[in-house]
Amino acid sequence: MAGELIASDAFIKGCAAIGAGLAVGLAGIGAGAGESGIGAAAVGAIAEDRGFLGLGLLFTVIPETIVIFGLVISFILMFAYG
Amino acid sequence: MLKPERMVKVSVVGSRDHFEKVSEILYDLNLIHIEDPEETEYFKLGEPFEKASGISRSLVQLRSILAYLKLDPEKYFPKRRFRVEEVVSEIDSKLEVYRTELGAKIERIRELQDRLKTLEEELRVIEPLKVLGIPPRLLKDYITIRPFVGFIRVDPSPRIREVTDKFEIFLKSYGKEYVVAVFVKIEHADDVFRILQEFGFREVAVPDIEDYDVRISEIQSEMTSIQEEIKRLESEIEEIKARESDLMLAIEEYLSMELEKSELPLRSLVSRYVFFVVGYIPERDFERFKDRVESETDGKVTVELIEEKGHHSPPTKLTNPSYVKDFEVLSTTYATPRYHEVDPTWIMSIFFPLFFGLMLGDIGYGALITAISLYLKRIFKTEGWQKLLNIGLYSGISSIFFGFLYGECFGPFVVGEGLKPSDVHWFGNALASLYAFNHGHPIFDRVESFGVKALLFITLTIGMFKLLWGFALGFRNVAVEHGLKEALLEKGCWFIGVLGLCFMILGFSYNLGIFNSPPPDGFGELLPDNLYVFGSYTVEDGRSVPLPIPGLVKGWQMGVNVFYLLALPLIIIWFILFAKAEIPKMGAMGIIMGVELLTWFGQILSFARLLAIGLASVYFAYVFNYLTLKMGFPPGMAILPVAIIILLLGHLMNLLLGILDPGLQSLRLHYVEFFTKFFEGGGILYKPFGRIKKFLE
Numbered sequence: 001m002a003g004e005l006i007a008s009d010a011f012i013k014g015c016a017a018i019g020a021g022l023a024v025g026l027a028g029i030g031a032g033a034g035e036s037g038i039g040a041a042a043v044g045a046i047a048e049d050r051g052f053l054g055l056g057l058l059f060t061v062i063p064e065t066i067v068i069f070g071l072v073i074s075f076i077l078m079f080a081y082g
Numbered sequence: 083m084l085k086p087e088r089m090v091k092v093s094v095v096g097s098r099d100h101f102e103k104v105s106e107i108l109y110d111l112n113l114i115h116i117e118d119p120e121e122t123e124y125f126k127l128g129e130p131f132e133k134a135s136g137i138s139r140s141l142v143q144l145r146s147i148l149a150y151l152k153l154d155p156e157k158y159f160p161k162r163r164f165r166v167e168e169v170v171s172e173i174d175s176k177l178e179v180y181r182t183e184l185g186a187k188i189e190r191i192r193e194l195q196d197r198l199k200t201l202e203e204e205l206r207v208i209e210p211l212k213v214l215g216i217p218p219r220l221l222k223d224y225i226t227i228r229p230f231v232g233f234i235r236v237d238p239s240p241r242i243r244e245v246t247d248k249f250e251i252f253l254k255s256y257g258k259e260y261v262v263a264v265f266v267k268i269e270h271a272d273d274v275f276r277i278l279q280e281f282g283f284r285e286v287a288v289p290d291i292e293d294y295d296v297r298i299s300e301i302q303s304e305m306t307s308i309q310e311e312i313k314r315l316e317s318e319i320e321e322i323k324a325r326e327s328d329l330m331l332a333i334e335e336y337l338s339m340e341l342e343k344s345e346l347p348l349r350s351l352v353s354r355y356v357f358f359v360v361g362y363i364p365e366r367d368f369e370r371f372k373d374r375v376e377s378e379t380d381g382k383v384t385v386e387l388i389e390e391k392g393h394h395s396p397p398t399k400l401t402n403p404s405y406v407k408d409f410e411v412l413s414t415t416y417a418t419p420r421y422h423e424v425d426p427t428w429i430m431s432i433f434f435p436l437f438f439g440l441m442l443g444d445i446g447y448g449a450l451i452t453a454i455s456l457y458l459k460r461i462f463k464t465e466g467w468q469k470l471l472n473i474g475l476y477s478g479i480s481s482i483f484f485g486f487l488y489g490e491c492f493g494p495f496v497v498g499e500g501l502k503p504s505d506v507h508w509f510g511n512a513l514a515s516l517y518a519f520n521h522g523h524p525i526f527d528r529v530e531s532f533g534v535k536a537l538l539f540i541t542l543t544i545g546m547f548k549l550l551w552g553f554a555l556g557f558r559n560v561a562v563e564h565g566l567k568e569a570l571l572e573k574g575c576w577f578i579g580v581l582g583l584c585f586m587i588l589g590f591s592y593n594l595g596i597f598n599s600p601p602p603d604g605f606g607e608l609l610p611d612n613l614y615v616f617g618s619y620t621v622e623d624g625r626s627v628p629l630p631i632p633g634l635v636k637g638w639q640m641g642v643n644v645f646y647l648l649a650l651p652l653i654i655i656w657f658i659l660f661a662k663a664e665i666p667k668m669g670a671m672g673i674i675m676g677v678e679l680l681t682w683f684g685q686i687l688s689f690a691r692l693l694a695i696g697l698a699s700v701y702f703a704y705v706f707n708y709l710t711l712k713m714g715f716p717p718g719m720a721i722l723p724v725a726i727i728i729l730l731l732g733h734l735m736n737l738l739l740g741i742l743d744p745g746l747q748s749l750r751l752h753y754v755e756f757f758t759k760f761f762e763g764g765g766i767l768y769k770p771f772g773r774i775k776k777f778l779e
Contacts, residue, residue: 058750058753064747065684068687068688068691071690071694075538078531
């Protein structure tokens with residue numbers, strides 16, 4: 001019974017979907033944690049000097065790469081099993 | 083375009099009699115980037131010409147007036163420009179007028195404002211005393227009694243009673259506090275004062291007046307008359323400002339020019355009889371420069387080329403055509419290229435709008451961004467804003483183009499199966515009929531699963547391409563400065579490594595079926611089928627093999643594909659070169675640094691954001707369209723106005739995100755993933771001695 005379930009297509013698809021969701025969601029939390037510190041520092045710097053705005057925004061988005069990794073993983077999962 | 087302008091170092095030497103003349107000529111030529119000299123035993127830094135002190139005095143006065151009038155030469159655009167002779171003939175009389183008229187008026191306004199402040203202060207003291215209701219003469223000038231008048235937080239009488247019974251207190255609430263007058267015998271004054279202080283007592287000096295109301299009305303009438311006078315003076319100043327600002331700024335410009343000219347000696351070396359200016363000029367202007375200086379001084383001043391050996395760092399003059407020049411705002415924010423480096427601005431000028439469009443890709447949003455940029459260009463006239471808005475313009479146009487490819491105008495009109503265009507878009511049917519030539523399908527449907535897959539592959543390919551390009555440019559930069567061997571070890575080895583990585587990614591993509599899976603209607607096959615050398619790929623139900631491990635599929639050759647075969651030797655060559663470069667520097671442990679190859683892999687993946695950010699904005703738009711259509715036209719109860727408000731707010735938010743995010747991410751893809759491979763920066767920007775006139779003809 002259990003073996004049958006695990007082997008079934010729907011189960012694999014479901015697991016892949018959960019995995020894809022976790023990949024994006026957890027990566028998002030990680031990126032958010034990373035960005036929070038940078039964002040706070042950037043806002044501080046902008047308060048000192050308005051000219052820092054562009055550079056500050058740029059620094060803030062740097063950890064976003066992590067989400068992209070998660071997203072790529074989720075795409076690959078969806079392509080392979082979705 | 084690719085390289086900064088070629089520079090030559092020159093010296094201008096002559097007798098000091100001709101120094102002022104030469105300063106005029108050099109300033110007029112606006113060519114020489116002066117190198118600040120160091121003093122030697124015989125040559126010292128010069129002193130400004132005599133006229134400098136007079137000029138700077140006038141300039142300081144004029145600038146303080148300009149600052150008061152809030153006239154910024156950077157931001158102001160003149161309605162008419164003046165000839166130099168015109169300015170010279172008028173300068174003395176005009177400066178005198180500004181000094182006496184404007185200066186005096188400004189001075190008077192400041193005095194009046196000071197007076198106003200004193201009066202307000204007095205009013206602040208009198209008003210609470212009036213609340214207390216005791217005439218001022220009764221609040222002071224006692225011999226045996228000490229009065230305390232001021233503010234206090236709480237009623238202090240119980241505590242005072244502990245010290246003495248002989249006291250009188252008047253307490254009235256005033257705002258959050260009380261205004262209080264306490265009268266005690268002089269021998270208890272110290273004790274009572276201590277108690278009062280415990281309750282936060284602040285003493286007030288009682289003014290020398292007869293009656294509160296009389297004084298208050300006096301103050302108020304004086305204040306109104308002062309305010310009227312200030313208003314009158316300000317309107318007079320405003321009048322002068324409207325009439326004179328062009329001329330004032332022209333005079334400011336003239337004086338600044340004269341000051342810069344007369345301060346040239348500070349940037350050159352002089353001996354008793356000779357002066358000596360050293361600087362860089364563009365190579366192609368050398369003959370013109372030499373001719374002009376020598377002929378106008380009858381050969382008394384000579385211009386010579388200085389040969390430079392070894393390491394030298396001339397200033398960088400970026401030579402970009404006007405389209406590319408707009409992007410200098412973005413590239414020089416990262417760094418100013420050094421003289422020997424490739425100027426990456428032109429690469430950015432191609433890829434920045436391309437990436438922006440690739441991400442946003444929406445006809446509606448693109449058109450809005452274009453329109454907003456065009457509108458703002460008429461308001462913000464400063465150079466920096468104009469450049470930025472031009473970039474916005476190009477990005478908007480690029481978004482329109484990609485929007486046409488993706489078939490999106492304020493959201494997609496085809497989302498999956500089972501939903502009609504009119505279900506997901508307010509004017510879905512119109513869009514569908516626009517694409518009638520392609521069977522009602524967008525040219526490239528990025529919402530559909532094959533589109534996502536293909537776009538993911540395309541973005542990764544762009545990533546690989548840009549990383550390789552970056553390392554190639556880095557190779558060139560290092561080769562020019564330090565020679566081929568160094569370049570091979572520092573950048574060439576990574577180029578080879580990343581190339582190997584790229585082939586691995588391509589091999590993986592092949593296994594995923596990117597090159598040979600049949601696309602739906604509207605897509606062409608990306609690559610011909612026969613790239614695969616060992617026959618067609620036969621894993622059951624199309625599941626991919628993540629790595630080329632023999633035996634994972636039936637028959638060892640099944641898992642091998644040509645991309646992986648190409649990657650292997652490249653990775654080996656990379657590793658050997660890498661070991662050669664790192665081991666002498668870091669010892670055997672240096673090998674560990676090889677994990678950096680994974681960083682480059684991460685950076686290639688990072689280009690997937692080109693897809694991801696676009697998809698996010700597509701789904702935002704889709705959700706808002708779908709939601710509001712369902713809200714607007716349900717059977718039975720239609721709440722169309724609410725639906726329209728939500729629709730507008732949603733699209734506004736999406737537009738703001740759609741400007742901010744693609745802009746930032748596109749910038750970041752350049753700064754982090756591309757520039758770090760070759761662009762070190764730290765150059766000195768070419769700033770010739772002279773200026774481009776703005777207020778003078």
